[in-house]
Amino acid sequence: MTDLERKLAETLREQAGEVTPNLDAAWAEQQRRQRRPRMARRRLTLVVAPLAAVLVVLTSVLLVSRMNIAPAPTQPADGIEVLNLASFAPQPFDSLRVVDVVELADFAGQTDTWSAFAFAAVKAGTGDQMLCVAAVPAGQRLEAGAPQYSGSPRCKSLPVTSPRPLSAGYVGEVGGPLPPGKAVFFVDPAVQSLQLFDNNGDLTQARVLGERLMENAVFLADMPPDTKLVRFRAKYGPFSSTPKPPASR
């Protein structure tokens, strides 16, 4: 230890000696302070508790806000159904008694222009109700004796309890009464919009013709000729709510 260090130690000891606490009095004071309510705890209660309450409220508001602004979960399959169409079979026009007719569209054949019709009919002999599609030369009426396009008419019997919302549909084909790229659908008359989806997910919006056949609304769709329709969505109104089935109404 150098002389300076020695003098420094002496100085510190001397300075420390200036303090001579009374231990008994200090111990009494210490016990008094130990019994003193903790200011920190009191301060904690006064400050932290309101802050915690505010924090809880803010968190709740934030959570509610986030729930409200969160986008509704997308439901890709909302109202979309698989499109299963029973095939339309050729029927002799003479065996059908036409009940109602709706003109669908004109289309060009190899030599002539043809007019396609959808019609409701009753099958002679069985009395079955039929939904049919036929094509006659443009300008002619759909009646007995009128020349029929190849494979026309094609029909499907209409069951007593037809499936809803889609009762039947016919997709145009080569040699059929509707050409490829056109399709006709017979749906619940309450349906206001009919969307069709191909296997790529592309949408085709069918248009309603405004006339009914056997209590069915008639929708006509125009799509690319090679399109294969696989799903559909029927909208019943602005809120797309599906009406209850008749049994539960």
Place this chain on the structure above:
Amino acid sequence: MGWGARERGVSASVGESVPGDLGTPTFHALFRDYFGQMTRLAHLLGADDAENVAQEAFVKLHQRWDTLTDHTRVAGYLRATVVNMSRSRTRHLRVVRRTPQERPPDELSAEVTAVANWEHQRIRAVLGKLSRRQREVLVLRYWLDLSTAGIAETLGISPGTVKATTHHAMENLRKHLGDDLGGER
């Protein structure tokens, strides 16, 4: 100074204590053994209310008494608490003394002045001009006789910093005291 031996004795007694028992002989013994030392430490570090600082350090120790796992380190905990509280107090005093209503700087009483010799007065004056950390290091080293590791633990700094700070503090002392007091090494 013999504090190491005393600390060991107190630590053993604390280790046998019943935690949380207010006023048990062990806490009381700890208080009796260390209160004076802690009060003097606060005084040397510049706190103007050294006894209050020591009292509050013991209050804090009592509040943590139940959670202390290593009672052999009670003395270190007390020292660190006193150092921190003295810092806060001296910092507060510096702010207060900057105001227009500042009180005159502490001066030695007439009695002390009469007793202290001229060298000690000069050393004390220079100690008061040192930085806070340099003053702390010198007090812990030359009054409490703590090792470098003990100083480092008390101040929460590395041993290397302790050595460097001690060196710079002694250099400052020599520079301010001049050749007549600290010139020689």
